[in-house]
Amino acid sequence: MPKTPYKIYLTEEEMPKNWYNLKAVMKELPTPFIHPGTLKPCTAEDLEPVFCKELVEQELNTTDKYIEIPEEIRDFYKMYRPSPLVRAYCLEKLLDTPAEIYYKFEGTNTSGSHKLNSAAAQVYYAKKQGIASLTTETGAGQWGTALSMACAYYNIPLNIFMVKVSTEQKPYRKAVMETYGAKVTPSPSDTTEVGRKILAENPGTGGSLGCAISEAMEVSMKTPNCRYVLGSVLDHVLLHQSIIGEEVKIACDKYDINPDIIIGCAGGGSNLGGLIAPFMGDKIEGKNNIEFIAVEPASCPSLTRGRYALDFGDTGKTTPLMMMYTLGSGFMPSPNHAGGLRYHGMSPIISKLYHDGYITARSVEQTKVFDAATMFARCEGILPAPESSHALKVAIDEAIKCKETGEKKTILFGLTGTGYFDLSAYMSYNSGTMEDYIPTDEDLEKGFATLPKVQL
Numbered sequence: 001m002p003k004t005p006y007k008i009y010l011t012e013e014e015m016p017k018n019w020y021n022l023k024a025v026m027k028e029l030p031t032p033f034i035h036p037g038t039l040k041p042c043t044a045e046d047l048e049p050v051f052c053k054e055l056v057e058q059e060l061n062t063t064d065k066y067i068e069i070p071e072e073i074r075d076f077y078k079m080y081r082p083s084p085l086v087r088a089y090c091l092e093k094l095l096d097t098p099a100e101i102y103y104k105f106e107g108t109n110t111s112g113s114h115k116l117n118s119a120a121a122q123v124y125y126a127k128k129q130g131i132a133s134l135t136t137e138t139g140a141g142q143w144g145t146a147l148s149m150a151c152a153y154y155n156i157p158l159n160i161f162m163v164k165v166s167t168e169q170k171p172y173r174k175a176v177m178e179t180y181g182a183k184v185t186p187s188p189s190d191t192t193e194v195g196r197k198i199l200a201e202n203p204g205t206g207g208s209l210g211c212a213i214s215e216a217m218e219v220s221m222k223t224p225n226c227r228y229v230l231g232s233v234l235d236h237v238l239l240h241q242s243i244i245g246e247e248v249k250i251a252c253d254k255y256d257i258n259p260d261i262i263i264g265c266a267g268g269g270s271n272l273g274g275l276i277a278p279f280m281g282d283k284i285e286g287k288n289n290i291e292f293i294a295v296e297p298a299s300c301p302s303l304t305r306g307r308y309a310l311d312f313g314d315t316g317k318t319t320p321l322m323m324m325y326t327l328g329s330g331f332m333p334s335p336n337h338a339g340g341l342r343y344h345g346m347s348p349i350i351s352k353l354y355h356d357g358y359i360t361a362r363s364v365e366q367t368k369v370f371d372a373a374t375m376f377a378r379c380e381g382i383l384p385a386p387e388s389s390h391a392l393k394v395a396i397d398e399a400i401k402c403k404e405t406g407e408k409k410t411i412l413f414g415l416t417g418t419g420y421f422d423l424s425a426y427m428s429y430n431s432g433t434m435e436d437y438i439p440t441d442e443d444l445e446k447g448f449a450t451l452p453k454v455q456l
């Protein structure tokens with residue numbers, strides 16, 4: 001076997017032609033969405049006023065392991081995929097570890113993250129269905145940027161509610177989205193009923209993904225022929241992100257790389273779900289014994305300190321109920337610099353896998369995350385996104401453990417994006433003013449108190 005190259009690029013022909021539907025392999029399925037009125041599982045008819053038809057079909061598909069990626073989407077993907085699988089030789093050397101470290105780098109497109117994988121698909125289906133406009137939320141701004149790129153390509157107007165604190169931290173993100181033609185409103189705003197209500201109850205709030213989702217959903221419901229699109233959490237988003245894991249799998253098979261540990265940061269769970277999909281499928285089928293680790297911020301610890309419960313996906317309590325690890329839809333995360341990880345809940349698929357013991361989880365403090373990010377930037381050259389650096393931090397921890405034990409493990413993590421728009425965070429870290437926020441048990445209780453009291 002030749003020495004593993006620094007970067008493994010697949011050819012366009014080698015790019016996967018199907019997405020990987022983990023639900024078709026899972027031994028036990030996640031609880032379906034529950035209609036908050038009837039407390040019955042949501043049907044396609046319940047979901048179609050909000051989401052495009054084909055996305056609803058994908059959301060409800062529990063039988064097809066492979067779902068074909070339409071050629072038009074594959075052509076879109078070719079603008080920036082396949083993405084490289086990189087052997088972090090420089091990091092390994094710096095850490096003086098016997099471990100092999102690999103990262104799948106999803107930051108090679110203008111949105112700077114993996115989010116474009118689902119944006120390309122969701123806008124394609126909207127266009128095919130003749131939808132006139134789309135609404136969405138964005139936290140860190142990567143999803144909004146990705147979606148505005150896809151909407152510009154397919155020529156569909158887009159209305160984005162951006163978490164207010166992120167709008168302030170990242171004015172240039174807003175400028176990029178506007179350049180691609182999107183309308184960007186800081187959330188909570190006074191332009192929607194739910195936004196006005198949230199503002200009245202939490203004056204001065206910096207917002208959260210949960211608030212922005214409520215506002216975007218309200219606009220989609222009130223605007224004719226408009227649909228809402230979500231950048232994470234939902235099963236169909238994880239499905240689209242499985243392109244990441246499938247490319248990794250092909251590259252690993254080609255170069256005989258056998259990961260012992262796969263690590264991903266977890267906000268709503270989409271990159272993690274996508275990265276692990278085919279490997280998790282193999283694990284469920286008894287073909288590997290990989291350790292999967294989800295990494296979340298200590299400031300918003302839905303897996304490590306949350307409850308497995310039925311909850312709303314948004315602060316305004318307008319979505320169906322989802323069975324997930326959650327801090328309660330009323331939980332307002334304290335400000336941190338990983339805006340894309342500030343979500344009260346977790347993907348139902350990831351939650352179920354975690355609940356059933358297939359995934360473990362860790363939470364990390366942001367100053368430690370930035371220690372790792374800075375180390376990585378200096379030796380590997382890429383300026384990582386704060387979100388991605390959560391996974392990086394745990395990859396480094398594991399590589400250091402290998403140094404201590406002498407084990408030669410193969411560690412793979414998802415480097416989901418770049419941090420060029422996160423320079424205010426890097427400035428705060430560099431000047432020593434960055435703080436770690438960890439909610440107290442009392443803070444968490446306030447969020448849990450907002451959980452709906454339902455019994456199925």
Ligand SMILES: Cc1ncc(COP(=O)(O)O)c(C=O)c1O
Nearest residue numbers: 232267268269270271340387417
């Ligand atoms: C770079 C990056 N990584 C990770 C995430 C987390 O999202 P998810 O858990 O859905 O992958 C985000 C979300 O905005 C992001 O921008």
